[in-house]
Amino acid sequence: xxxxxxxAEGLRALNSTxxxxxxxxxxxxxxxxxxxxSHAIAVGLDAPIEVNIKGSTGYYCAGMNKQATVHVHGSVxxxxxxxxxxxMVVVEGDASQYAGATGHGGTLVIKxxxxxxxxxxxxxxxIIVHGNIGHMSAFMAQSGNLVVCGDAGEALGDSLYExxxxxxxxxxxxxxxxxxxxxxxxxxxxxxxxxxxxxxDAKASEFKRYGSARQLYNFNIDNAY
Amino acid sequence: xCGIVGLFLKDTSLEPQLGDMLTDMLITMTDRGxxxxxxxxxxxETTGNAKLTxxxxxxxxxxxxxxxxxxxxxxxxxSMAIKDTHAVLSIQADQVAAAREILGEIRPGVRxxxxxxxxxxxxxxxxxxxxxxxxxxxxxxxxxxxxHTRMATESAVTTMGAHPFNTGIDQCLVHNGSLSNHNSLRxxxxxxxxxxxxxxxxxxxxxxxxxxxxxGATLGEALTSSLDDLDGFFTFVVGxxxxxxxxxxxxxxxxxxxxxxxxxxxxGSEYRALVNLPGIETAKVWEPEPATVYFWSHNAAPxxxxxxx
Numbered sequence: 001x002x003x004x005x006x007x008a009e010g011l012r013a014l015n016s017t018x019x020x021x022x023x024x025x026x027x028x029x030x031x032x033x034x035x036x037x038s039h040a041i042a043v044g045l046d047a048p049i050e051v052n053i054k055g056s057t058g059y060y061c062a063g064m065n066k067q068a069t070v071h072v073h074g075s076v077x078x079x080x081x082x083x084x085x086x087x088m089v090v091v092e093g094d095a096s097q098y099a100g101a102t103g104h105g106g107t108l109v110i111k112x113x114x115x116x117x118x119x120x121x122x123x124x125x126x127i128i129v130h131g132n133i134g135h136m137s138a139f140m141a142q143s144g145n146l147v148v149c150g151d152a153g154e155a156l157g158d159s160l161y162e163x164x165x166x167x168x169x170x171x172x173x174x175x176x177x178x179x180x181x182x183x184x185x186x187x188x189x190x191x192x193x194x195x196x197x198x199x200x201d202a203k204a205s206e207f208k209r210y211g212s213a214r215q216l217y218n219f220n221i222d223n224a225y
Numbered sequence: 226x227c228g229i230v231g232l233f234l235k236d237t238s239l240e241p242q243l244g245d246m247l248t249d250m251l252i253t254m255t256d257r258g259x260x261x262x263x264x265x266x267x268x269x270e271t272t273g274n275a276k277l278t279x280x281x282x283x284x285x286x287x288x289x290x291x292x293x294x295x296x297x298x299x300x301x302x303x304s305m306a307i308k309d310t311h312a313v314l315s316i317q318a319d320q321v322a323a324a325r326e327i328l329g330e331i332r333p334g335v336r337x338x339x340x341x342x343x344x345x346x347x348x349x350x351x352x353x354x355x356x357x358x359x360x361x362x363x364x365x366x367x368x369x370x371x372x373h374t375r376m377a378t379e380s381a382v383t384t385m386g387a388h389p390f391n392t393g394i395d396q397c398l399v400h401n402g403s404l405s406n407h408n409s410l411r412x413x414x415x416x417x418x419x420x421x422x423x424x425x426x427x428x429x430x431x432x433x434x435x436x437x438x439x440x441g442a443t444l445g446e447a448l449t450s451s452l453d454d455l456d457g458f459f460t461f462v463v464g465x466x467x468x469x470x471x472x473x474x475x476x477x478x479x480x481x482x483x484x485x486x487x488x489x490x491x492x493g494s495e496y497r498a499l500v501n502l503p504g505i506e507t508a509k510v511w512e513p514e515p516a517t518v519y520f521w522s523h524n525a526a527p528x529x530x531x532x533x534x
Contacts, residue, residue, distance in 0.1 A: 037497030056496050077496060078480060096512060115512050116477055
């Protein structure tokens with residue numbers, strides 16, 4: 001295992017070292033110590049490596065991730081795993097606003113709570129939150145799955161496209177064009193797989209599904225002010 | 226973008242280190258606001274006395290013998306401690322109004338930064354590190370304090386545009402964000418007779434809170450009504466004689482992180498402002514909820530949504 005002291009060696013050295021790892025690297029396990037809330041830790045990775053960050057991070061941790069597994073042993077600031085393409089990001093603590101925003105693929109697991117705008121404009125990423133999520137989550141979400149074992153804040157799924165939202169607890173309010181939908185057997189099967197992937201101790205049958213009413217897809221004069 | 230830090234000590238043994246801890250937190254927030262910085266410190270109180278922290282762009286002229294000149298006119302005790310462009314005038318609490326009027330006459334170039342029994346506000350243009358050095362903030366002790374690093378968006382980079390703003394006796398306000406209805410609100414408040422000096426949006430926010438409290442609201446009520454009356458983005462931290470409060474607009478896009486241990490409650494725009502505080506690894510760390518007023522006070526157990534501050 002390679003250990004990297006971020007405080008001693010600096011962010012640019014860290015990210016260029018991680019970017020230099022090819023698909024067939026032997027250095028597959030990395031541990032980053034002293035993250036101290038720094039920004040842009042482990043962004044733009046593109047190799048099947050595992051990176052363990054020992055502490056909390058600032059803005060944009062693990063953004064644009066491909067292939068890599070990034071495990072944060074702490075909490076993360078705004079924009080974690082933003083625009084992730086593939087791979088896996090696990091956060092042991094809480095996540096600040098817009099976690100997983102615009103993500104195209106891969107899995108983001110947040111073991112604490114996520115704040116506002118979680119999964120905003122998600123495009124295929126799977127986001128699994130053990131705790132609660134804040135307001136305006138999954139705003140304009142296009143595809144992928146958002147699983148929330150706790151409660152959701154105001155305006156969940158506003159202007160939603162085809163992403164699927166599963167919430168176990170309460171939903172403070174639904175956004176425009178987001179409605180509760182029937183849980184069919186294929187949704188239960190999908191959710192069971194997601195819960196297992198996210199390491200959640202929850203039963204799929206306890207969740208409700210929310211999705212798009214598809215009333216905003218075409219211009220409708222009744223929607224105009 | 227701006228940076229805010231705040232530290233409220235529960236453990237009195239840390240009080241001599243307040244200035245040092247706050248300065249480190251402030252400097253960490255330099256890249257959120259490199260154009261100016263300010264700090265509000267709640268320090269020692271002398272019974273019957275008030276502190277006026279004043280500032281001048283020409284301190285050599287304006288602050289020279291200011292204590293003597295003021296003493297002659299108000300016929301009371303005046304002492305003065307000069308720190309760079311600022312000076313703390315200690316005067317009898319019942320002579321503050323008279324002193325402020327006389328100051329305007331004898332030193333028109335002097336601006337009052339703060340009025341309080343324990344509060345002192347220092348702010349200037351420049352890098353946070355340099356501003357903290359000029360006022361020797363590291364050596365200051367106190368019960369609690371708030372710092373601000375400014376990246377100006379709504380008005381010019383000037384001393385008067387820097388934060389914190391004094392909103393009432395021993396009260397101050399810092400702001401991260403931008404108010405979008407500050408012009409109309411400034412006109413409204415000026416019509417009501419409220420003095421607003423600059424084109425700065427936060428000064429309008431501060432004047433709004435002052436006016437609300439002068440017309441009967443508690444600080445908690447004033448902050449709650451600001452959620453309806455102020456448009457735009459804001460994370461506010463307010464200092465009071467007994468503690469501090471936090472409120473974020475309902476959209477809450479301006480960041481805020483809180484940490485609490487048995488020794489302190491700390492606020493940072495980002496977690497990295499808090500990383501060197503003692504025991505941060507095991508502290509309770511969380512993000513304050515949008516549109517919710519929080520207060521921490523030396524007078525009571527910490528509560529959210531306390532109305533009577």
